[in-house]
Amino acid sequence: xxxxxxKKSLAPMVDEMxxxxxxxxxxxxxxxxxxxxxxxxxxxxxxxxxxxxxxNGTITLLFQKVGKTTNExxxxxxxxxxxxxxxxxxxxxxxxxxGHCVLVGGGIGTATLFxxxxxxxxxxxxxxxxxxxxxxxxLVWEDRFRGYSDELVITTDDGSSGRKGLVTEALKEAIERxxxxxxxxxxxxxxxxxxxxLTKPYNVxxxxxxxPIMVEGTGMCGACRVNIGTKTRFACIDGxxxxxxxxxxxxxxxxxNFYKKEEEQSYNLFLRKTKRKVTSNETVx
Amino acid sequence: MKKCLLVxxxxxxxxxxxxxxxxxxxxKNDFKEVSLGLTERQAVKEAGRCLQxxxxxxxxxxxxxxxxxxxxxxxxxxxxxxxxxxxxxxNMLPAICGRVCPQENQCQGQCILGKKKRPVSIGALERxxxxxxxxxxxxxxxxxxxxxxxxxxxxGSGPAxxxxxADLAKLGYDITVFEALHEPGGVLTYGIPEFxxxxxxxxxxxEFVKNLGVKIVLNWVVGRTQTVEELFKDGxxxxxxxxxxxxxxxxxxxxxxxxxxxxxxxxxTRVNLMKAHKFPVYDTPVKKAxxxxxxxxxxxxxxxxxxxxRLGAEKxxxxxxxxxxxxxxxxxxxxxxxxxxxxxxxxxxxxxxxxDDKAYVKELRCDKMVLCEPDASGRRRxxxxxxxxxxxxxxxxxxxxxxxNPILVRSIGGLNLWxxxxxxxxxxxxxxxxxxxxxxxxxxxxxxxxxxxxAGKRAARAIDDYIMGRTVGAIHExxxx
Numbered sequence: 098x099x100x101x102x103x104k105k106s107l108a109p110m111v112d113e114m115x116x117x118x119x120x121x122x123x124x125x126x127x128x129x130x131x132x133x134x135x136x137x138x139x140x141x142x143x144x145x146x147x148x149x150x151x152x153n154g155t156i157t158l159l160f161q162k163v164g165k166t167t168n169e170x171x172x173x174x175x176x177x178x179x180x181x182x183x184x185x186x187x188x189x190x191x192x193x194x195x196g197h198c199v200l201v202g203g204g205i206g207t208a209t210l211f212x213x214x215x216x217x218x219x220x221x222x223x224x225x226x227x228x229x230x231x232x233x234x235x236l237v238w239e240d241r242f243r244g245y246s247d248e249l250v251i252t253t254d255d256g257s258s259g260r261k262g263l264v265t266e267a268l269k270e271a272i273e274r275x276x277x278x279x280x281x282x283x284x285x286x287x288x289x290x291x292x293x294x295l296t297k298p299y300n301v302x303x304x305x306x307x308x309p310i311m312v313e314g315t316g317m318c319g320a321c322r323v324n325i326g327t328k329t330r331f332a333c334i335d336g337x338x339x340x341x342x343x344x345x346x347x348x349x350x351x352x353x354n355f356y357k358k359e360e361e362q363s364y365n366l367f368l369r370k371t372k373r374k375v376t377s378n379e380t381v382x
Numbered sequence: 383m384k385k386c387l388l389v390x391x392x393x394x395x396x397x398x399x400x401x402x403x404x405x406x407x408x409x410k411n412d413f414k415e416v417s418l419g420l421t422e423r424q425a426v427k428e429a430g431r432c433l434q435x436x437x438x439x440x441x442x443x444x445x446x447x448x449x450x451x452x453x454x455x456x457x458x459x460x461x462x463x464x465x466x467x468x469x470x471x472x473n474m475l476p477a478i479c480g481r482v483c484p485q486e487n488q489c490q491g492q493c494i495l496g497k498k499k500r501p502v503s504i505g506a507l508e509r510x511x512x513x514x515x516x517x518x519x520x521x522x523x524x525x526x527x528x529x530x531x532x533x534x535x536x537x538g539s540g541p542a543x544x545x546x547x548a549d550l551a552k553l554g555y556d557i558t559v560f561e562a563l564h565e566p567g568g569v570l571t572y573g574i575p576e577f578x579x580x581x582x583x584x585x586x587x588x589e590f591v592k593n594l595g596v597k598i599v600l601n602w603v604v605g606r607t608q609t610v611e612e613l614f615k616d617g618x619x620x621x622x623x624x625x626x627x628x629x630x631x632x633x634x635x636x637x638x639x640x641x642x643x644x645x646x647x648x649x650x651t652r653v654n655l656m657k658a659h660k661f662p663v664y665d666t667p668v669k670k671a672x673x674x675x676x677x678x679x680x681x682x683x684x685x686x687x688x689x690x691x692r693l694g695a696e697k698x699x700x701x702x703x704x705x706x707x708x709x710x711x712x713x714x715x716x717x718x719x720x721x722x723x724x725x726x727x728x729x730x731x732x733x734x735x736x737x738d739d740k741a742y743v744k745e746l747r748c749d750k751m752v753l754c755e756p757d758a759s760g761r762r763r764x765x766x767x768x769x770x771x772x773x774x775x776x777x778x779x780x781x782x783x784x785x786x787n788p789i790l791v792r793s794i795g796g797l798n799l800w801x802x803x804x805x806x807x808x809x810x811x812x813x814x815x816x817x818x819x820x821x822x823x824x825x826x827x828x829x830x831x832x833x834x835x836x837a838g839k840r841a842a843r844a845i846d847d848y849i850m851g852r853t854v855g856a857i858h859e860x861x862x863x
Contacts, residue, residue, distance in 0.1 A: 120607045134564055140656065140665035141564075166665060181564040183601040312656065312666070313572075315562050315603055316787045317628035318648035324639055329632055334789055348639055351741040355641045359667035366662050 098178040102155060107237040110162045111205060112171050113147075119154030121146070121184045127192060127212035128306065128338055131156065131184030132314035135170055139180070142166050143311045143333070145283075146185060147208035159208035159237065165363040172371070186314050187337045190304070192216040195278035196223065199271050200246075201264050201292050203229045203284025207237055209306050210283050211245075218245045225250070225271050229264035229288070233257035265291050272299050279304065282341065286350050293341030303341035307332050309352060324348050406721040410691050413576040413659060416718055417481070420503070422460075425510040429457035432502050435494060440504060443492035445836030446545075448472040450489055450504055457507055462514040463522060469508060470522070473835065474548040475541065475587045477516065478570060480509025481579050482681075483832045484712045516586055524594050530554035532849050535618040537604045537790065540568020541831045542624035542822030544591050545838030546845070551594035553846055558618070560602040562789075565655060568626055569823075570831070572655040573647070575685050577692070578715070605793030610818065620817045620845045620855065623805060624838065627823035628787045633677065633780055637735030642669055642743040646678070646686045646781035653689055671777030673697040675746045677732050678781035679704065680828075684715040686779045687724045698724050699773060703731040703751050703764045729753070729764060730771075735778050746773040784828045794818070798857075801827065808857050811841030812848075816856040819845055 103115040121131060130145045148157035162171045173179070190213045198217050202210040207228055217224055226246040230236045231254045243249050250267045251259025260267065265288075271277060272295075282292040283306040296303045309321040309332050316334035323332050324345035330336065402418040403409075409416050420428065432454045440450045448469055456465035469476045485491070485505035493501030515521060532555050536543045539561040547557045565571050567584045592598065604610065613621060630645035632638060649668065652658040656666035674690040676683050679702035687698045700719070702709065705728045709716055720726070729751040736745040748771055751764035786803035798806040798814040804827055805820040807813055813820055821837030823829055848855030 120602075124606060124608075138657075138664045181601050183562060183564075183603055183607070185606055186603065312648055312651055313563060315628075316789050317572075317630075318651045319630045319645040320648045322639060329639060334787075348741070351641055352639065355669070356667050359661065363662045363665060363667070 098180060099182045100178050101173055101175055104173065104175045107159065108235045111159060111235070111237055112162070113157060113159050113237075114173075115155050115157050116179065116182065117154060118156050118182055118184075121182065122149045122151055122154045122156050125149035125156060125185045125212075126189030127216040128187060128190035128209070129185035130187050130314075130337065131158070131182050132186060132311065133158075133170075133179055133183075134181040135166060135173075136180050139169075140166055141181075141312055141314065143186070143308070143314055143337075145209040145306075147211055149212070159205060161205040164360050165367040168364070168367060183314065186333060188335070190216065190281070190338060192220050194221050197225070197275055197277050198222045199225045199227065199268060199277050199280045201227045201229075201268055201280060201282040201284070201288075203264060203282075203288040204235070205237075206282075206284030206288075206306070207242070210281070211238060211241060213281055214242065214245045223247050225275075225277075227252065227264045227267045227271070229253070229284070230258075231255065263291075264288060265295050268292060269295060272296065272301060277301050280341075281338075282306075286346055286353070289341060289344075290346040293344065293346075297342050304338050305341040305344060306338050307336055307344065307349060309349060310356065323352075403718070403721075406718075406723070409577065410688075410722040413692055415580050416577050417714075419480075419513055420506050420510045422510075425457055425462075425507055426460060428503050428507060429454045431495065432458070433494060439492035439494060440489040440502075443488045443490075444472075445488065445832045446473050446839055448489075448508075453511070454502065454504070454507060457511060462511045463520060465507075466511040466515055467522060469511065472839075474545060474591055475831075475835065476508050477512035477583045478541070478579060478587055479832055479835070480505050480507075480512055481583070482574060482712075482830075484830060486713055488832065516583070522590075524552075524590070527552060527554045527595070529556060529595075532556065533558070533616075533618045534845055534849065535560065535604075535613050535621040536624065537621060538562075538568055538624040538626060538822075538824075539566035539588075539598055540624055540626050540822065540834065541570060542626075542834035542838040542841075543568065543622065544588065545835040546622045546624065546819075546821070546842045547596045548591045548594055549839060549842035550845060551591070551596045553842075555846075555849075557596045559596060559598045560604050560608075561598060561600050562603040562625075563655065564600055566598050566600065568624075569628075572651045573682070573685070575650065575654055575689050577688065578685065603789065605790035610790075610794050614817065619849050620819060622811070622838075622841055622845060623790065623813075623818065623820040623824060624822045624834070625787060625790050625824050626834075627784045627804070627826075627828045629785050630780070631783045631785055633732060633782060635732055635734055637737055637743075638780070640735055640737040640743050641741050642671065642777045643735055644669075644777070644779045646676070646682045646779050647784065649686055649779050650682070650689065653693075659689075659693060668693065669777065670694045671775075673699075673773075673775045674777040674779060675699045675701050675732075675773055675775045676779045676781055677701045678783070679709040679711060680781065680783070681711045681715060682784075683779075683781035684711045684719050684724075686781050688715075688719055688722060690777070690779065691722055691724065695777070697775075699775070700724055700726045701730045701732060701746070701748060701773075702726065702728055704761060705729060705753065708761045727773075729767075731764065731766070732778075733770070736772075743776055743778055744774075746775050746778055747771075748773065784823070786824055786827075791824070806857075809840065810844035811837055812844055812855060812857050814857050816854065817848065818856075819848075 326343035658668035750769035822834030
């Protein structure tokens with residue numbers, strides 16, 4: 098059992114929790130994730146380690162309430178326990194001194210970017226961070242990012258914070274303005290795809306962090322397979338980060354939608370059981 | 383419940399097992415166990431057929447060398463728990479082995495009676511005594527062994543790991559088993575379906591191992607949660623790696639990543655470990671299909687096909703590139719599958735999975751094969767006949783084998799490997815690194831439960847020798863890098 102030490106809401110459908118998991122914390126590196134199962138009947142879901150504290154033995158997870166499991170996770174309180182957490186899993190982000198790095202985050206993907214940003218800053222890189230959201234209140238951890246980025250650009254679809262527009266517009270300007278060594282992007286598939294398509298003609302190395310459906314997360318089942326440069330790879334042990342220019346995003350999207358019907362069924366059942374009304378603020382990613 | 387006679391053909395011999403099986407029409411709709419085992423009367427009668435050979439061939443055919451004639455003599459005298467105690471001297475998982483061992487190639491395959499008529503049903507008798515304990519509530523409590531003060535770690539809680547753990551615990555070692563998943567049992571838990579090996583049987587056998595003092599730590603991915611070096615620093619004097627060959631193999635044909643193409647390991651993990659057949663009571667779903675093609679001819683293929691059927695498929699095909707004679711699966715499972723209405727398409731080799739405009743499986747295109755000269759495995763090699771055919775299916779399950787899982791192996795610097803990332807060991811499971819032992823599928827490639835247990839037994843002896851200072855504990859003495 099893994100105890101939830103702190104829990105708070107960051108945005109309408111986004112929660113943050115700090116969990117007691119000393120062994121996971123000890124080995125957690127930027128880009129790693131855990132697989133979590135809430136209870137005996139729960140499913141195993143991957144969540145990125147958004148932050149970790151070696152000394153206190155804790156990890157921080159951010160999650161967006163989109164389906165049954167994440168909403169159920171949202172109902173947990175400080176002091177509750179999560180039945181199973183395994184990790185840290187996945188390859189860590191390759192950290193070195195690149196020069197100028199641009200990090201592009203969208204929606205909950207920003208959580209994944211934060212430890213990467215910290216590590217890149219520790220490795221003496223110059224960093225531009227571009228965070229995008231639909232609207233102001235969906236932006237998370239803006240202050241934390243500000244502390245580690247040389248330049249922070251916020252974009253919102255409705256212009257309620259930062260500049261109005263898409264992250265790609267801000268990225269294009271950044272690439273044309275300075276010599277960018279690497280772009281790391283985490284967020285909705287369509288955003289990562291747009292970012293990869295944008296950087297390709299500029300020949301800028303682009304890393305994306307993929308979020309396919311996983312079951313066990315240790316390389317055994319192949320549920321998370323993705324197509325990278327026509328080769329089949331497992332996101333859990335070969336990734337989750339891949340060269341954005343090589344990823345078959347269409348296939349990833351198809352596979353992510355495979356259980357849509359079951360996900361809805363499960364979620365509706367959950368709503369009936371918990372007697373909650375469907376909130377409109379459901380999907381950002 | 384219907385009494386069926388199961389006729390299987392093996393090595394041109396007709397072997398008849400007197401086991402009771404549930405009616406195929408009923409059993410194919412649920413996940414309850416298919417084989418009902420022997421009645422007490424049948425068991426005693428069957429035990430009476432044993433010739434009590436002076437030089438028993440059956441023992442030589444058993445990878446863990448159970449004293450088979452002796453345990454059978456207990457059954458004959460109706461001392462079933464005595465028989466069980468005898469088996470447990472050699473094998474801690476009798477209820478499991480009685481169900482999943484390929485006895486026709488091992489003990490029963492060697493039985494002298496089999497030369498003229500049918501061999502003694504050793505597997506059924508093993509299962510009978512183990513089940514007798516489970517149902518009679520006369521649980522055998524193992525003796526508490528005085529601890530010898532040495533700690534050893536076992537990585538992976540599958541058949542190999544559990545065997546090492548039990549054997550070392552019986553010698554007084556302080557054993558911790560580290561399991562990456564949220565439930566122990568390895569392939570027994572995530573791989574073998576409920577209708578062939580009920581989970582309560584696995585839990586009960588694991589309970590027995592725990593009663594020997596073995597600790598099992600779950601959600602512990604050695605190599606990630608804790609490294610092997612850290613385990614040594616924590617005072618473990620030796621460790622056994624039994625992480626299995628869990629990584630699925632690809633066919634390498636177009637369409638493998640279409641929606642509704644599963645690796646058997648994912649399909650079975652969803653159902654066996656995550657209980658997806660009980661969705662939405664359990665949160666993990668699995669896709670139910672109308673018409674399913676399972677590619678492969680091993681136990682995993684049979685398990686997948688029969689699971690798909692139980693999920694509600696109208697039609698399930700097994701697509702295998704050789705003939706019935708070469709099927710690597712346990713014969714009983716082939717017969718069970720046939721009885722349940724699974725259709726076998728032999729000499730059929732998939733070449734492309736075709737999807738619809740939404741990227742869902744629509745058809746499977748196959749080559750018709752002919753058999754040529756034997757290959758390195760001794761089996762006749764299939765070759766394209768030039769003909770092809772198309773199957774109308776909406777789900778494809780690939781069950782063409784598993785390979786090593788790199789997650790732990792990659793984390794140990796300097797460990798000698800062979801083939802597709804399997805650990806190189808000597809006969810007793812020693813690796814090239816001092817204090818690190820390995821056995822089971824991670825050293826051999828995908829094999830059987832019992833061969834993994836045999837490897838576990840030898841490794842346990844080698845670990846004891848090493849910790850007690852009788853041997854060096856590595857093939858070549860090299861420091862851990």
